Amino acid sequence: MDRPYGTIFKGFRGRLLEDEPLAGHTALKVGGKADVMAFPEDLDELRQLYAGCCEQSVKCLVIGGGYNLLVRDNGLRGVVISLKKLKAVERLPGNRVKVQAGVSNQRLVKCLELEGLSGLEFLSGIPGSIGGALAMNAGCHGHEIMAALESLTTLGAGGLQETAGRDLEYGYRFLNLAEGAVIVEALFQLTADDPTAISVRVAEFIEKRRVSQQVGYPNAGSFFKNPPNASAWRLIDAAGLRGTTVGGAQVSEQHANFLVNRGGATAHDFLELAALVKERVRAQSGVVLEEEVRIVGEE
Incomplete structure (x- = not known):
């Protein structure tokens, strides 16, 4: 090299x-x-x-x-x-499980289902990996991943550091970590339950996602955070933006808080579309939307 x-x-x-x-x-x-x-x-x-x-x-x-x-x-x-190679899942005494950051949400849910451990079924409806889910305190339908966290291991300039979940600052789609800190492993405290009952709940979460969020094109999930006491998709819909396109990027016709790649989109298309959505929503409702998606790279 x-x-x-x-x-x-x-x-x-x-x-x-x-x-x-x-x-x-x-x-x-x-x-x-x-x-x-x-x-x-x-x-x-x-x-x-x-x-x-x-x-x-x-x-x-x-x-x-x-x-x-x-x-x-x-x-x-x-x-x-x-982090794709960091995919170890280890059951520990006391209904706890240690999970590396590269494990997909769906794989972890399946492992826990087989082990009869409950508390993270809602992740079956959320794409991505455990590291990403923790970094944004992912959740849906009233559940959040941080609620089940016992401790978090991060990597920074000083090496590995383990922090108890109760000592972390977090909130809606938010986890405060030191600048540059990388989530590499998490320890969850879960509850023993009948695998069949867990399977039923997993199926319910998957069906809810299929009905409300099956958009059919590449997407990053919810593009904007929900403002306090409001739903981003409702605000976007009320601004008449459903189906709006910029280049190959589109406000999904199925779920207005999903920006999708209809084919041939560029990052610039998505940035322009996101700016248009924010401008129209602010003009229509006075609410300033904030991106949930992390934006990186050279200007």
Whole structure:
């Protein structure tokens, strides 16, 4: 590797991709190239790579499933680190389970269903990985992931740090972590229950999502946060924006808080469409919407 920061990959065992288009690694299917994309084989290799980036002042971005992410068309300089290989799930005594950040929400729900552990069934209706779900305190239908969290392990410039869930600051679609901190592992306290009863609840959550959010095109889930005492989709709908398009990006005709890629969309299309939605909603209702999707990359 002839990049000036190639020495940080000395002894690296995982896969490395240079000039990698990030459109293939995000749910919206847009985004420019990363200088280098790395896939650490395990937590120790992730720790070493992250430490090397910090020591040599190399920009890095850590991503999970790419479901709550919009990468600008000019891409990202530096290193993008994928957590996809961090996929261990371990049951511990006392109805607890330790989960690495790269585990998909659906896989975890299935594991817990088989183990007869209840408390995270609602994740079956939310795409993405556990790391991403924790980073935004994901939830639906009155449930939030942080409610079941016993402790969280993060990676920062100083290495790994474990923090009790009760000591974390969080709220609606919000978790306050130190700048640069990366979620790598979580310990959940759950409740023993009959696997059949858990399966019924999982099926109910999946059906609710199918009915209300089956939009049929690449999307990042809810694009905007719900304002206090209001629903973003209702405000967008009331502003007459359902079905509005900019380039290949569209306000979904099925769910107005989903911006979808109808084909050939660019990140610029999504940014322009999001700006239009915010402007029209503010003019119609006086409410300023805030993006739930994380926007990264070069301007």
